[in-house]
Amino acid sequence: MERAAIDERIIAHLGFARAVASRSLDPRCRGADREDLIAWGVFGLVQAARRYRGDLGAPFGAYAARRVRGQVLDALRERDPLTRTERRAFREARKVSEDLPPPYVEISLDRLAELGDAPEPAHLASRNADPRWPAVADAVARLTPMERRVVILAFARELTLREIGAQVGLSESGVCRVRLRALRKLRDACANEESAAA
Numbered sequence: 001m002e003r004a005a006i007d008e009r010i011i012a013h014l015g016f017a018r019a020v021a022s023r024s025l026d027p028r029c030r031g032a033d034r035e036d037l038i039a040w041g042v043f044g045l046v047q048a049a050r051r052y053r054g055d056l057g058a059p060f061g062a063y064a065a066r067r068v069r070g071q072v073l074d075a076l077r078e079r080d081p082l083t084r085t086e087r088r089a090f091r092e093a094r095k096v097s098e099d100l101p102p103p104y105v106e107i108s109l110d111r112l113a114e115l116g117d118a119p120e121p122a123h124l125a126s127r128n129a130d131p132r133w134p135a136v137a138d139a140v141a142r143l144t145p146m147e148r149r150v151v152i153l154a155f156a157r158e159l160t161l162r163e164i165g166a167q168v169g170l171s172e173s174g175v176c177r178v179r180l181r182a183l184r185k186l187r188d189a190c191a192n193e194e195s196a197a198a
Helices: 003-012 014-023 031-051 060-081 084-098 109-113 133-142 145-156 160-169 172-197
Strands: none
Touching: 003 014, 003 031, 014 031, 014 060, 014 145, 031 060, 133 145, 133 172, 145 160, 160 172
16 A cells, blocks of 8 residues: 555544544543553554555454554553563452452541531540441441442542442442432431430
8 A cells, every 4th residue: 555545544543543542541541641552552553554454354443443452452561560460360359359348437427328427536436426326337337338339439538420430330320329229228227226216
């Protein structure tokens, strides 16, 4: 293929290559690192334009997309301090740890159930400590692992629905439903505790 035709194909598909490279990256990857990786994707487009043979039947877009994604993944692998085997072991260890109870995170009652003041830490607890806190702590412990994780990410770490979804593998609406279900359980537990105390 003539050089001019290759250059024309590259220019015509620059936006496409940037979009494919962008979708191949974690949304949390930002700034110069992200631009650098997208540039590697564009390099993949250049390679694809030079190697493409239209007579073999594959449309150029599909061929180029595969090469762009491959180039981004190659660049990511080069930056990874772990080998593939170590990375696989790391993922397995993370999967196992997801089922473990989350670390203790202090969450205020007003953020969780809109019921009052934030509890004091155990070592500062006094006669004025909110008596409803043990009921909330028990209710949090009885949530499903997914509900507990969503509640902690939403109210302790103050992540958005989109950010939580990226961490737990749900859509924004899915995260919203899980959060509402969890808050309903927490409110019910606190209401039952108050009625039992009355």
